[in-house]
Amino acid sequence: MHERSEIDSLIDLMARLPGLGPRSARRAVLHLIRKRGALLRPLAEAMMRVAETARECVNCGNVGTADLCPICTDARRANGLLCVVEDVADLWAMERSGVFKGRYHVLGGTLSALDAVGPEELRIPQLARRIEEEAISEVILALNATVDGQTTAHYIADQFEGRVELTSLAQGVPIGGELDYLDDGTITAALTARKRI
Numbered sequence: 001m002h003e004r005s006e007i008d009s010l011i012d013l014m015a016r017l018p019g020l021g022p023r024s025a026r027r028a029v030l031h032l033i034r035k036r037g038a039l040l041r042p043l044a045e046a047m048m049r050v051a052e053t054a055r056e057c058v059n060c061g062n063v064g065t066a067d068l069c070p071i072c073t074d075a076r077r078a079n080g081l082l083c084v085v086e087d088v089a090d091l092w093a094m095e096r097s098g099v100f101k102g103r104y105h106v107l108g109g110t111l112s113a114l115d116a117v118g119p120e121e122l123r124i125p126q127l128a129r130r131i132e133e134e135a136i137s138e139v140i141l142a143l144n145a146t147v148d149g150q151t152t153a154h155y156i157a158d159q160f161e162g163r164v165e166l167t168s169l170a171q172g173v174p175i176g177g178e179l180d181y182l183d184d185g186t187i188t189a190a191l192t193a194r195k196r197i
Contacts, residue, residue: 007033059130061106061123063088071095077103080137082130084156086110086144089180094142097187102140105130110148111155119155127156131164138165140194144178157197166197 007029014025032040056062057069064070071077081102085091091104107122130136141156143149157166169190179187 060091060104061088061108061126062091062104071103077101078134080135081140082127082134082136082138083140083142084127085142085179086149086152090142090144090178093179093182094187094191097184097191099188099191100140103134107143107152110143110146110152112148122152124156124159128159131160136164138167140191141166141168141197142179142191143168146178153197167194168197169194 011022011025011029014020014028015022017025020028032043053065054063055065055067057064057072058067059072060069062069062071079102081100082105083091083094083100083102084105084107085094086107086109088106091106094100094104105123105127107124107127109117109122111117111119111122127139131139139156139160141153143153153168160166182190
């Protein structure tokens with residue numbers, strides 16, 4: 001009987017990563033082994049450090065190494081603008097564009113009747129608290145242009161209508177598109193031309 005090696009286990013783990021299948025994982029592992037001094041060891045050490053220190057920001061839901069992320073602790077970003085996104089990948093996509101200078105709120109997903117995700121499974125109560133406590137003047141709903149994303153945007157708009165100005169991303173975000181896959185120029189155009197809900 002063939003005994004599984006540590007290399008096979010590494011390939012299996014790598015194949016679980018988004019965008020990597022078994023074939024890509026094998027190629028990646030072989031490359032890492034060939035470059036073990038320059039790549040594999042530093043990667044393993046960095047992964048151990050991240051495994052020990054990574055945590056979710058208690059305020060916005062971003063990922064960092066402290067209880068509050070650098071965006072939430074930056075006083076210059078306390079300007080009354082709050083951008084609501086589905087997940088951390090979307091927050092990072094918005095940050096990559098460099099155009100938004102406010103703060104974020106990560107919902108942790110979208111409403112989905114199919115997957116039994118209701119408002120209580122998302123960070124909507126924390127959003128309500130932040131709107132009150134942080135003197136938020138505008139909430140920008142930067143949710144993906146999917147059915148679930150738009151359903152979530154409408155739910156949030158209904159909940160907070162009259163309490164705060166609500167806007168959404170405008171042109172440039174295709175129906176069914178996800179923020180993480182858009183280029184920086186598209187995100188910049190969509191944020192700049194946002195519209196009132």
